[in-house]
Amino acid sequence: MARIVICEFMDERAVARLEAAHEVLYDPQLVGDGARLRAEAATADVLVVRNLTQVRGELLAALTRCKVVGRLGVGLDNIDVPACEARGIKVIPATGANALSVAEYVIASTMLLLRGAFASSAAVAAGQWPRAALGNGRETAGQTLGIIGFGSIGQTTARLARGLGMRVIAYDAMLQRDAPVFAQTGVEGVGLDELVRNADAITLHVPLLDTTRGLFNAARIGEMKKGAVLINTSRGHIVDIDAVAAALRTGQLGGAAIDVFDVEPLPVSPSLQDCPNLLLTPHISGVSTQSNERVSVMIADKVLESFS
Template identity: 70%
Template sequence: MARIVITEFMDERAVASLAAAHDVLYDARLVDDAPRLLQEARGADAIIVRNRTQVRGELLAALARCRVVGRLGVGLDNIDVAGCEARGMQVIPATGANALSVAEYVIASAMLLLRGAYVSTAEVASGAWPRTALSNGREIGGKTLGLIGFGGIGQLVAKLARALGMDVCAFDAMMDDDHPAYAELGVRCAGLDEVIKASDVISLHVPLVDSTRGLFDAARIAAMKPGAVLINTARGGIVDEPALAAALRERRLGGAAIDVFGTEPLPAAPHFQGCPNLLLTPHIAGLTAEANDRVSSLIAQRVAEALR
């Protein structure tokens, strides 16, 4: 019987499936108790985390007998993958399990921000009638979606966007220009600068690495099409937040949806105060009831297999 430590929230049914065969410690608040986390890590044969638990440095050193790290999500920037592998630890992400949740968030955000008409409830209920002010929203059909990163999630976003009548172009530094996914989904492969200049909506789907840190700085934001919308469900640190806020206030951009931030939880952010057509969410694009079930079930299954 192996000892499994789960440091962040996980679907209870998946936890129960692991507990049926193993000694499981499940505490969704463990991530916020560093001394106890280190203590429990020393006896763990497996550890299951989300994005807040930093499997590196002192915690990685404490995982002396650990054989597997389960990641309830796909991003691995909170895990020292090379360090884990050097210690013989298998790192298992939930690849693909939350892709639909993220893709739907992107499309819904794009439609909301382009239309700009879904924040009038209080005005209408109070007797106001802002019909003229809200009559110039834009349709998503016929617009160009630019994808920065064309992996599994980017491809699913493209599929949904094409079904709504959008043109889609994509840039991915890790994919060949003749990759069959472009033709299969009716997506045009383009360079980074071309995607930025041509798109009405830009959605980011790249990991946070040295080459993508600060990728959307003030210069690239300024190069976006006037009135364009920027959506970031990838990782904080890719977008220069103050530069984005300035572009929104100056009405150079038409809107933005930001789900990830350079520091999480996001502290007070005065640069975002008063920005028009801005949607901020607390890193939940990949979190729905269905996605949590899929992610948790997949990781429970694969961690159990790795411990056999």
């Protein structure tokens, strides 16, 4: 029987599946108590985390008998994967399980920001009638969506976007422009610069690497179509949030939805306050009732398989 430590929230039905076969400590608050987490990790055969737990340094050193780290999500920037592998620890992400949740967030944000008419409730309730100001929004159909990073999330986003009548172009540093996946999904593979110049909305689905850090800085945002929309659900540090705010204030950007930040929770940020056409969410694009269940069940099943 293995000992499994789950230190962030997991669907309780998946927890029960693990408890039926192994000893389980499930405490979603454990991530906030570093000393206790390290103490529990010392006797863990499996550690299950989300994005807050940093599996490196002192915590990694404490995992003296651990064989598996399960990641309730897909991003691995909070896990020192090479160091885990060097210790014989298998890292298991929930690849694909939250793709639909992220894709729906992207499409909903794109529609909201292109139309620009959904922040008027307070004004209308107060007796104002901003019909002229809000009557020039853009329909989603016919607009060009640019997807940067064409893995499972990017492909799911493309499918939803094409269903709404959008033209979809995509860039992936790991794919040739004529890669079969583009034709199979009805998407045009293009270069990064071409995508930035031509997309009415851009969505990012890339990991945080040296090559993606600062990918959308002030200069690249300045190369986008005037009034285009930018959506980041990948990782902080990929987008310069202060440059986004500045571009929104000048009208270079028509809107932005940011779900991930350099530091989370996001500190008080004067540059973002009262910023027009800006949607900020607390790293929840991949989290829904259904996706949490899918992610949790996938990781539970893979953990059980690893000890079968």
